[in-house]
Amino acid sequence: MSNIALGESYTPDDTRIYAIGDVHGYLDLLFKIHDLISDDLAQNSIKRHKIIHLGDYIDRGPNSKGCIQYLINLMASNENVSCLKGNHEEKLIRFLDDPIATAYSFLTYGGAECALSYGVQPVHIDVSNNEMLAFRDELLQSIPRSHIEFISELLFGQTLGDYFFAHAGVRPGVAIEEQTNHDLMTIRKDFISYHGLFSKVIVHGHTPHHPIEIKQNRINADTMAYATQELTAVVLEDNQYRILAT
Numbered sequence: 001m002s003n004i005a006l007g008e009s010y011t012p013d014d015t016r017i018y019a020i021g022d023v024h025g026y027l028d029l030l031f032k033i034h035d036l037i038s039d040d041l042a043q044n045s046i047k048r049h050k051i052i053h054l055g056d057y058i059d060r061g062p063n064s065k066g067c068i069q070y071l072i073n074l075m076a077s078n079e080n081v082s083c084l085k086g087n088h089e090e091k092l093i094r095f096l097d098d099p100i101a102t103a104y105s106f107l108t109y110g111g112a113e114c115a116l117s118y119g120v121q122p123v124h125i126d127v128s129n130n131e132m133l134a135f136r137d138e139l140l141q142s143i144p145r146s147h148i149e150f151i152s153e154l155l156f157g158q159t160l161g162d163y164f165f166a167h168a169g170v171r172p173g174v175a176i177e178e179q180t181n182h183d184l185m186t187i188r189k190d191f192i193s194y195h196g197l198f199s200k201v202i203v204h205g206h207t208p209h210h211p212i213e214i215k216q217n218r219i220n221a222d223t224m225a226y227a228t229q230e231l232t233a234v235v236l237e238d239n240q241y242r243i244l245a246t
Helices: 027-043 064-077 087-097 099-117 129-142 145-152 181-186
Strands: 015-020 048-053 081-083 157-160 163-166 201-204 218-220 232-237 240-245
Touching (some): 015 027, 048 157, 064 099, 087 129, 087 181, 099 129
Parallel strands (some): 015 048, 048 081
Antiparallel strands (some): 015 232, 232 240
């Protein structure tokens, strides 16, 4: 299969795609970006559209719980919406499964704020194992089962036309259909530093970059909403792209 560059890549016929970057617990920004998308669809009608969330809905910001519930409701009411799994969603699931081994990674990268949004007071990473287990148990009891099921069932990647969507990116030299879930959620340096083309243009988040990063082989929609208050959606249609941002 030949490789393809941005500008040569096309969406499916009569289809517009909105790909939304990392949310990180900012429900107000999630509301705003969807309002912008609704306005865009009203002003520029098209036969079909897809809305893809690129992962990292939780941690750092004040309302992880609200973001997850919003997305659950949105997917239930709109078949055009899909959500990918980010590494922060994976961190939460791993912490709930094995809190002793994963406490540092969870708590120091926004998990404390996530716990607070579910009404649970986070502990310090240096507490005893028993205290960490008690914290995990309280958090597990406080997170609705529907939220855990939603996170557990998230997609790792999605292909539409000449574009491939993943939270973090892909490993160069590996066919897209052979990528590991771990790389799709976590890869950074090897992907970001690669300047060659892939069989699809990759649309991703995960690696903070402000303003939005546009390359011939990828588009990075993670505009550091938790720090900039700018949540970004890449709008793809035919072989063109444009940007919506809060």
